[in-house]
Amino acid sequence: MDPSSVALLASGNSLGAYIPAMHLHTFLKGKGIETEIHVLENLYHAEIRDKIRITKKAFHSDFNIARMGHKLAKPIDSSLDEEAVQTLLNRWKEAKITCFAVFTGFWIPILMRYEKVADNPVDIQLIRMDAIDTPSFKVHKQLYPRFNNVWFYDPSKLSPYSYLNSNEEEPLPYHCRSGRILIHGGGWGIGTYKDTVSELREIGYALDVIVYDSSEVEENDGITRYYGTKVSWDPWSRDEQGQHTFPPMIHYVREDGILHEYPLQDYFEYIQLMRNYAAIISKPGGSTLNDSLAFSIPFIMLEPFGDHELHNAAYWESCGFGIRFTEWKNQGYSRHLLVEICRRLLEQRSTINHFGRITYAAKNNSYV
Incomplete structure (x- = not known):
């Protein structure tokens, strides 16, 4: 056809x-x-x-x-x-x-x-x-x-x-990445993702947090970064040319209690950030599985939302592409473990x- x-x-x-x-x-x-x-x-x-x-x-x-x-x-x-x-x-x-x-x-x-x-x-x-x-x-x-x-x-x-991505750009080797961890709650900002932020900051991880609402943005500590989607945007809305678009992303910085907004140039700027992550922490939604595979990012999985996400977590864990947050915590938030998971993801990505x-x-x- x-x-x-x-x-x-x-x-x-x-x-x-x-x-x-x-x-x-x-x-x-x-x-x-x-x-x-x-x-x-x-x-x-x-x-x-x-x-x-x-x-x-x-x-x-x-x-x-x-x-x-x-x-x-x-x-x-x-x-x-x-x-x-x-x-x-x-x-x-x-x-x-x-x-x-x-x-x-x-x-x-x-x-x-x-x-x-x-x-x-x-x-x-x-x-x-x-x-x-x-x-x-x-x-x-x-x-x-x-x-x-x-x-x-x-x-x-x-x-x-x-896998799906906007292009066929190869994932970055792990040693070339920024070492930052992405934390989010999916498109609706749900789950237990917010509970992990202070915990990981205390042990020295640099974090990028996708917030659902700008009120979640904390005072700038020079290490943790906050991003979100423009409030007025909906997936069913269209731009001036009548086209659907990727979410317009904003970098938020709160300094002396004042919130500053810095729009990203486009969604591909956000994708370049993603290519550099050492891990993703989120609930195990299907689109995040795709991000994990497309960019070879180890997936640290939080509590699932529904039976399908429960099965997603079991599947990703069985493939060796991710680990549940509680297990990663029990293993001392191991960086070496993330390197091994990334190696397996890179191997799989090269075969499909x-x-x-x-x-x-x-x-x-x-x-x-």
């Missing part, structure tokens, strides 16, 4: 279903392949999008609420604006779109509707970046087997299938290819 145009179906509800899509979008654009990202929330009624922002704050404030909400996932039919859905289906049909890369299972019923009206056979690939079903796929467990499910982390194979090259670019040599 001609991969000269690919629709990437993402979600703003989780950056784990948005950032990988943006990486693939950027990579394919660089190969001359036309792509367009569609964010599910743009098909929602406006009041539903407003509720997402409220839910996000509640989940950030209380990890127990987040875990409870995770268990209540259900199909999104009642959230959809039928007029917006029909407009999109008509647009795909008119443009003769046949190739889809799907990053959240909530798109499945919409795609089944498109299959019925499309003039040509449709190639739908469900991109599975967790070791088991996430809630969006679990609610459509009876539907998704009929599609091509691309499992990046098949638990029966302790060797990841592929970028997903975009495997699936799309390689199908049409004129784009490679």
Whole structure:
């Protein structure tokens, strides 16, 4: 099937279903392949999008609420604006779109509707970046087997299938890195990540902390750095050219109680920071597994959010690509251990290819 145009179906509800899509979008654009990202929330009624922002704050404030909400996932039919859905289906049909890369299972019923009206056979690939079903796929467990499910982390194979990044830049050798550790709570800033900051500062680690809210930024100590996403940005928003974008990142510095904001030039400046990290500390979300593999960064895993993250942690640990925070602490926050984990990641990374090259670019040599 001609991969000269690919629709990437993402979600703003989780950056784990948005950032990988943006990486693939950027990579394919660089190969001359036309792509367009569609964010599910743009098909929602406006009041539903407003509720997402409220839910996000509640989940950030209380990890127990987040875990409870995770268990209540259900199909999104009642959230959809039928007029917006029909407009999109008509647009795909008119443009003769046949190739889809799907990053959240909530798109499945919409795609089944498109299959019925499309003039040509449709190639739908469900991109599975967790070791088991996430809630969006679990609610459509009876539907998704009929599609091509691309499992990046098949638990029966302790060797990841592929990775996603905006380019194919090689990871830095460990001894060339800054030695700093990245700490974050995923796109919604949830979990126990904040508890590790003071603990690691006391033993001498230099940290980069992704905050959910600028109020979390502490007084500048000359070592710890704070970053965050521009408050007004949402994954379902578009720029002046009508395009979806990577999160606009800001470097925060608080001095004498005054908060200063220094916007990063672009998301690739943040990626260059990431390439230099000695480790990532976060909950084991699928997108963070991808960061760990794509940049060969040892993953120190905090308490998981949901069953899929529990399985992600077990998988990454079994592969030798990460360690649970409690175990790393028991081993004296070992730097040598991180070096060994990085070595295994670098070995694995050297044996696999970028997903975009495997699936799309390689199908049409004129784009490679």
